[in-house]
Amino acid sequence: MIVALNGRKLLTVVALLCALQLTLTFYLLFGMSSNTTSLIDFTVVIDAGHGGVDCGVTGVNGTRESHLNLLYSRQLGKWFEQCGFNVVYTRTDEGGLYGLPTEGFKMRDMEKRRQIIEDSSADIVISVHMNKYSSSYRTGAQVFFQQGNEEGQTLAQSVQDCVNKLNSRNLEALKGDFYITRTSDCPSVIVEFGFLSNAEEERLLNTAERREKLTRAVFDGVMMYLYSL
Numbered sequence: 001m002i003v004a005l006n007g008r009k010l011l012t013v014v015a016l017l018c019a020l021q022l023t024l025t026f027y028l029l030f031g032m033s034s035n036t037t038s039l040i041d042f043t044v045v046i047d048a049g050h051g052g053v054d055c056g057v058t059g060v061n062g063t064r065e066s067h068l069n070l071l072y073s074r075q076l077g078k079w080f081e082q083c084g085f086n087v088v089y090t091r092t093d094e095g096g097l098y099g100l101p102t103e104g105f106k107m108r109d110m111e112k113r114r115q116i117i118e119d120s121s122a123d124i125v126i127s128v129h130m131n132k133y134s135s136s137y138r139t140g141a142q143v144f145f146q147q148g149n150e151e152g153q154t155l156a157q158s159v160q161d162c163v164n165k166l167n168s169r170n171l172e173a174l175k176g177d178f179y180i181t182r183t184s185d186c187p188s189v190i191v192e193f194g195f196l197s198n199a200e201e202e203r204l205l206n207t208a209e210r211r212e213k214l215t216r217a218v219f220d221g222v223m224m225y226l227y228s229l
């Protein structure tokens, strides 16, 4: 069976088997706290949105999006690292990527992220954000992809399907035009993990339990995507 697979499918099968085996092994031996070096030649770039003077959106009770993005990115990265994937982070602390916060800092910040993605030879990119709406009723995670990018759409819908199960929703991944997804050569998605404009969702998003469940759902969505290739 293996010899009939092309290189990409073989990589996918190997990645999936390694992921399943390593996940089980680490659960049994080390719990959730162990780090590994990369065992799989597949690079996942995790992009924590905003940072520094750009805190993104602010929750109704004061949560800074940039702070939550960092926490969610670290947790998401751990799932991949524990399964032997190579993980590259665009941002690992609360600071921005723009140098000095002078005029044009936002564009410098985005350009730096693009450069990190390009230099890493990324296989997929996941950009991590939190949402906000003018009314408080909207809740739930929403996944976006670059319009016209079929692979990105497939990846986005796979991730959306997994977070939908967690939220008991039936949302579709949404297309758009975003700097990170437009300038990435590989399948890339933006995950808005929830709405900080809803007080209850803001509270939940700040809990470790919610963070672990949502990031795990995103990880599962990526694995389902790889399995489908």
Ligand SMILES: [Zn+2]
Pocket (backbone or CB within 6 Å): 049, 050, 056, 057, 065, 128, 129, 130
């Ligand atoms: Zn954002």
